[in-house]
Amino acid sequence: MAEEEQQPVFADALFRQKRKHGKFRLVEPPRIAGPVVDTHAHVHLLADPALEFARCAAWGVGFVCDIVDVQEDAPDVFERIDDWHAQAQSRLPEAVERTREVLAAGGDELTHLPDGADAACFALPDDAASRSLPRLRLAAGVHPHNARFYDDAMESRLVNRLADPRICAVGEIGLDYHYDLSPREDQRRAFRRQIRLAHTTGLPAALHVREAHDEAFAILREEGFPEAGTLLHCFDLDWETLEPWVDRGCFVALGGALTFKRCQDTRDAVARTPRNLLLTETDSPYMTPEPMRGMPCGPAHTVFTAACMAEVLGCETEKARSQMLAQIAQNARALLDRPPTAWQIEHAQTAATERNCE
Ligand SMILES: [Zn+2]
Structure with missing residues (x-):
């Protein structure tokens, strides 16, 4: 984290790669036509969330689900996130203008460009400044790392949050036996209780599972998979691990790992997954x-992960790519961008009052 904080914040929408000696090099954005969705982000942890939302608009990321941890994240994130999202509207033209300036400037600024590269390759789409902001939804839960803090008081804070109609999922919840930052017994207990909350509230569950897939699956089978759906976040394993989840109709969300060299097994697994679950x-x-x-x-x-997915799924033409992206956007909207549940409608008012008293 300390290292990230030292990095300069660029006010444009360009993608940069870190080089040695504090230098950066521009990265050519993938040319993908179609709506792109980010179903799991912690935008509130970034240095300039409003700029991040503006960048989403510029590059065609049309949906973002921000995942908030009620133990770890500051409670005011739930208020500030709407402000950042609203500010993005005015930040967008600025970021687009700054991008054009950097690319047009030549001289020092263009030393960022790889040798012989044409600035046009790095340019934003022509209509970038007039594109709409991503649709924003939130999820709330207690991460398995923080399971040792999960008690009745924590649960009632979480329940009050879940009644917020912007919330579209209970998450991220699950088991992390890689880091074991909470005792496993606590992790299992917090996981079970939050699965029950998914049942009570009618919300889907967004899962974080690391080195514990068999056990997480067994717990879900005992508690019942949430009717509104289950999303396996950050999948980076093979088809053998994924198959039982897919058979249960769980959604699988692919992030940066899909692009990692070591993750060929994951790319193979994605190629075998029905598209309506990706x-x-x-x-x-x-x-x-x-x-x-x-x-x-x-x-x-x-956009980089989406481009990689298009390749993995063999979408060679622009038409095939945009159909695939439309399918994924449709999956995300159906799972995470639904109207408030009956439970949320019933509890919205009392929960808001209780939140204000916290
Ligand atoms: Zn996360």
């Missing part, structure tokens, strides 16, 4: 896709 995401500020690794990840980086 989603794209970032997990920003983490999991930066190739070729921007080393830079903080923003939700606009989803």
Whole structure:
């Protein structure tokens, strides 16, 4: 984190790769026509969330789900996120203008360009400044890392949040046996209780599972898979691991890992997954896709993962790519951009009052 904070914040919409000695090089954006969705981002953790939303608009990322942890994240994130999103409207023309300036400037600014590259390759789409902001939804939960803090008081804070009609999922919740930052017994308990909340609230569950897929699946089978849907976030394993989830109709969200060299098994698994279960995401500020690794990840980086997915799925023509992206956007909207649940409608008012008293 400390290293990320030292990096300069660029006010444009260009994609940069970190080079040695504090230098940066521009990265050519993929040419993908179609709506792109980021179903898992922590935009509130980035240095300039409003600029990140503006960049999403510029590059055609039309949907963002921001994932908030009620234990770890500041409670005012739920208020500030709407302000950042609103500010993005005025930041967009600025970011587009600044991008044009950088590309037109020549001289020092263009030392960012790879040798012999044409500035036009890095340019934004012509209509970038007039594109609409991404649709924003939120998810709230207690991450398995924080499961040891999960008690009745924490749960009632979470329940009050879930009644907010902007919330579209309980998450991220699950088991992380890689880091084991909370005792496994606590992780299992917090996971079960939050699956029950998904049932009560009628919301889908967004899962974070690491080195614990069999156990997470068994717990879900015991508690029942949420009727509104289950999303397996940040998948980076093989088909053997994925198959039972897909058989259960769970959605699988692919982020930066899809682009990593080591993840050929994941690309093979994606190629076998029914398209109506696929989603794209970032997990920003983490999991930066190739070729921007080393830079903080923003939700606009989803375009690189989406381009990679198009390749994995063999979408060679522009038409095939845009149909595939439309399918994924449709999956995201159906799962995460639904009207408030009956439970949310019933509890919105009391929960808002209780939140104000917190
Ligand atoms: Zn996450």
